[in-house]
Amino acid sequence: MTGVDMGSMSTSAAAPVADTGAVIGADTGAVRTQVQTTVSPGRVPRQPLALLWFQRLVTGIVAGDVVAIVAALSIASLVRFGAPDWTAQSTAAYGVAAACVAGVWLVALWAAKSRAKRIIGEGLTEYQRVTNATLIAFGCVAIFCYVGQIDFARGYVAVAMPLGWALLLGNRLIWRKVLMELRRDGRALTGAMVVGAPVDVDRTVQELNGNIIAGYRPVAISLTASSTEVPREVWERLSHLPRVEFDDVVEATRGSRTRALMIAGDLPGGRDRIRSLGWELENSKAELILVSRLTDVAGPRIHLRPVSGLPMVHVQLPQYSGFTHSLKRVFDIVATSLGLIVLAPVFAVIALLVRVGDGGPALFRQTRVGVGGSTFTMLKFRSMVTDAERQRAQLEASNDGNGVLFKLKDDPRITRVGGVLRRFSLDELPQLWNVLRGDMSLVGPRPPLPSEVREYEGSETRRLLSKPGITGLWQVSGRSDLSWEESVRLDLYYVENWSFTGDLILILRTVVQLFKHDGAY
Numbered sequence: 001m002t003g004v005d006m007g008s009m010s011t012s013a014a015a016p017v018a019d020t021g022a023v024i025g026a027d028t029g030a031v032r033t034q035v036q037t038t039v040s041p042g043r044v045p046r047q048p049l050a051l052l053w054f055q056r057l058v059t060g061i062v063a064g065d066v067v068a069i070v071a072a073l074s075i076a077s078l079v080r081f082g083a084p085d086w087t088a089q090s091t092a093a094y095g096v097a098a099a100c101v102a103g104v105w106l107v108a109l110w111a112a113k114s115r116a117k118r119i120i121g122e123g124l125t126e127y128q129r130v131t132n133a134t135l136i137a138f139g140c141v142a143i144f145c146y147v148g149q150i151d152f153a154r155g156y157v158a159v160a161m162p163l164g165w166a167l168l169l170g171n172r173l174i175w176r177k178v179l180m181e182l183r184r185d186g187r188a189l190t191g192a193m194v195v196g197a198p199v200d201v202d203r204t205v206q207e208l209n210g211n212i213i214a215g216y217r218p219v220a221i222s223l224t225a226s227s228t229e230v231p232r233e234v235w236e237r238l239s240h241l242p243r244v245e246f247d248d249v250v251e252a253t254r255g256s257r258t259r260a261l262m263i264a265g266d267l268p269g270g271r272d273r274i275r276s277l278g279w280e281l282e283n284s285k286a287e288l289i290l291v292s293r294l295t296d297v298a299g300p301r302i303h304l305r306p307v308s309g310l311p312m313v314h315v316q317l318p319q320y321s322g323f324t325h326s327l328k329r330v331f332d333i334v335a336t337s338l339g340l341i342v343l344a345p346v347f348a349v350i351a352l353l354v355r356v357g358d359g360g361p362a363l364f365r366q367t368r369v370g371v372g373g374s375t376f377t378m379l380k381f382r383s384m385v386t387d388a389e390r391q392r393a394q395l396e397a398s399n400d401g402n403g404v405l406f407k408l409k410d411d412p413r414i415t416r417v418g419g420v421l422r423r424f425s426l427d428e429l430p431q432l433w434n435v436l437r438g439d440m441s442l443v444g445p446r447p448p449l450p451s452e453v454r455e456y457e458g459s460e461t462r463r464l465l466s467k468p469g470i471t472g473l474w475q476v477s478g479r480s481d482l483s484w485e486e487s488v489r490l491d492l493y494y495v496e497n498w499s500f501t502g503d504l505i506l507i508l509r510t511v512v513q514l515f516k517h518d519g520a521y
Contacts, residue, residue: 053188057179058115064171069105072164073098080156097152101141105164108137121179121213124502126172131501134165169508180212189217192260193253195246196291198223200265202234204291205241216260222249224268250280257285264291301497318496320465327500332442336435343429350381350426357417360386363430368447371467376439378447379430383418384411424514431470443503444469445491460488466495471510 077098112133113119119126138161145152182188192208194201205218220242244252246268253261261281267273278288294302294315301316319325340347351362364382367375392413414422421427434440440447447468456463473490474482482490 053182054117054120057120057175057188060178061115061120061171061175064175065106065109065168066102068167068171069102069164072160072167073102075163076156076160079159080153101137101160104140105134105137108133108140109168112136121176121215123176123213124499124505126176127169127505128499128501130168130172131165134161134168169505173508183212183215186217188215190215190260190287191219191256191258192216192262192289193220193222193244193249193256193258194218194262194264195222195249195267196224196264197266198234198238200291200293202237204262204264205238216262219256219258220244220252222246222252224266250277250284253281253286254284259285260287260289262289262291265293318465324500328441328498328503329438331500331503332435335442336432339432340436343432346426347429350421350429353417354382354415354421357415358385367450368468369450369453369464370439370447371464373453373464375450376434376437378434378439381418381421381427381430383415383421383427384413385415388413428470435470439467441467441469442471443494443506444472445494446472446474446487459492462495463488463491466498471506473506476506476509476513 109115109130112129114126114129114133119129138157141152141157144150179188189212194204194208196204201221201223205221208214208216208218218241221238222244224246249261252258261277263274263277269276274288274290281288292313294313301318303314303316305312305314354360354362361382364380364384365377366380368378370376418427431440435442444467445463448463453461453464473494474487477490478486
């Protein structure tokens with residue numbers, strides 16, 4: 001996380017201040033101030049004695065995994081062999097084999113640390129571990145059958161493996177939803193003491209409060225400087241948290257049973273002080289967490305490698321070509337070809353309804369900007385009146401969009417049929433043809449208008465490094481309800497952290513999102 005290097009400042013105690021808590025600095029608009037006076041370590045709110053929520057969550061996940069695997073193996077047996085004949089010797093043999101496969105599968109999930117506290121509810125990282133465990137389990141089964149010259153029905157495996165993988169992911173999605181609901185209610189959160197320079201602490205506290213997926217709740221802070229020139233809003237945002245003297249953070253962490261001590265930015269004493277904090281926290285059951293200033297980088301791109309006691313963080317640079325991108329294109333072609341064939345009757349019905357509605361054309365064509373800044377004609381089922389563009393000038397004052405986007409929650413130009421199409425995103429189905437042509441991808445950043453691209457500044461142009469998609473992070477994170485800044489951040493995150501597994505997960509999330517209608521207007 002970005003911040004100010006204040007490691008060289010002394011750790012003097014803050015003096016009591018008047019109710020205003022600040023003296024405005026001349027000309028600069030900054031504030032020379034002290035935050036609330038520090039409290040004794042015993043005044044930090046005590047946290048729950050044990051993480052019972054985590055133990056219960058893991059129990060539920062394990063039970064769900066067992067049910068998913070048993071269901072997949074049972075269905076595979078029915079598909080491949082039909083109803084079991086309990087008197088047949090082969091039935092007993094396959095029953096034993098299925099039990100062995102289930103055991104190997106469960107062990108692989110455990111070995112892959114798919115239920116580790118740090119990754120449960122994280123999303124992509126958790127799903128990748130489940131995927132890897134599934135591949136490892138069936139790889140072990142294949143090797144065992146080959147070495148032991150065991151004839152194992154390939155049709156059985158062809159059904160059990162993908163079905164089990166899908167059911168396991170479904171189980172994790174369900175429990176992730178449960179965990180998110182608990183955290184929205186203020187439960188299933190780990191209390192954290194945040195230590196560092198004021199600006200770094202402020203950034204960390206805001207990130208934790210705004211991102212429940214992280215699973216941490218700031219319960220106290222400790223500032224490594226009394227701070228002479230700090231914006232007033234920083235103090236206002238931190239004023240609700242108890243402030244502990246830097247020398248008392250370990251005592252406060254132990255006494256309050258806080259489970260995490262977070263170091264944000266530099267500390268006086270440098271790495272030697274951080275190491276001593278680790279020693280002092282031994283047997284306290286608290287985590288020592290170093291908050292990096294590196295933001296919006298997916299976990300798989302970060303690798304920690306200790307070299308002679310020096311931890312080196314390797315950050316894999318974004319890749320925009322290569323084998324995985326070729327695989328993405330192959331998947332797009334296969335999936336859209338099947339989609340166009342299967343959905344042909346749906347296309348015909350929608351086209352007929354649109355034309356009958358007001359007699360206008362069924363398709364709406366609009367110029368959008370693709371990869372590298374090239375333009376293409378994007379297709380959609382028409383959801384507005386035929387003179388929608390002419391009416392736009394009259395509606396600009398009512399714009400509900402943010403930044404350069406133009407959006408209206410109750411757009412009068414939307415037809416009755418168009419409202420239904422937009423509610424379920426059916427108006428975007430013709431974009432499958434754009435994907436087949438290579439203009440777009442199934443998953444990617446939102447396809448921008450040329451007028452939007454002309455307003456891009458700085459890093460916003462990096463959205464054009466990847467093909468735009470029918471769906472993406474923006475689609476499953478609020479769609480039209482997102483601010484311009486949040487839309488850009490999500491698109492840039494996708495562009496730089498793309499993965500094939502991530503695309504599959506986003507497609508599954510999109511299907512779920514279609515039934516919620518959030519931001520669909």
